[in-house]
Amino acid sequence: MTSCILVFALFCVTSSALNPDWRIYQYGHRAWKIDDGLLPGSLNAVAQDGEGYLWVATDQGLFRFDGVRFTPWTPPDGSQLPSMIFSLLADRDGGVWIGTIDGLLHWDRHRLTRFKEHQHVSVQIMLQDANGVVWFSPFK
Numbered sequence: 001m002t003s004c005i006l007v008f009a010l011f012c013v014t015s016s017a018l019n020p021d022w023r024i025y026q027y028g029h030r031a032w033k034i035d036d037g038l039l040p041g042s043l044n045a046v047a048q049d050g051e052g053y054l055w056v057a058t059d060q061g062l063f064r065f066d067g068v069r070f071t072p073w074t075p076p077d078g079s080q081l082p083s084m085i086f087s088l089l090a091d092r093d094g095g096v097w098i099g100t101i102d103g104l105l106h107w108d109r110h111r112l113t114r115f116k117e118h119q120h121v122s123v124q125i126m127l128q129d130a131n132g133v134v135w136f137s138p139f140k
Contacts, residue, residue: 062098076112087123122140
């Protein structure tokens, strides 16, 4: 038993923690405030995609945060998103589902798909189950 513990101790990967002697202000951090031009409007939803981007929906549009700045996101085909985005869901394939006042959209990192069969409904809640199926609740 002692030899097992010795072998385990020899092959353990060292770990490190934050220095307990440092004050919180000694660590690098950044806070994004209204004065910095954070986001217009009120926050409706947030999701993080497979590439690490944060997607933020407000009542003023959809924004993508790259760790440094928030930029308004518009589809690459130049089309307009519906005026109100209620919900966001980052799926396990790296895409982002967008629930709007006028239906459901899906961004797969290359193109935006609009589900016409769900137009004219409001999509406010979405989730992905263990099998990868995306569920949502449409409201008319």
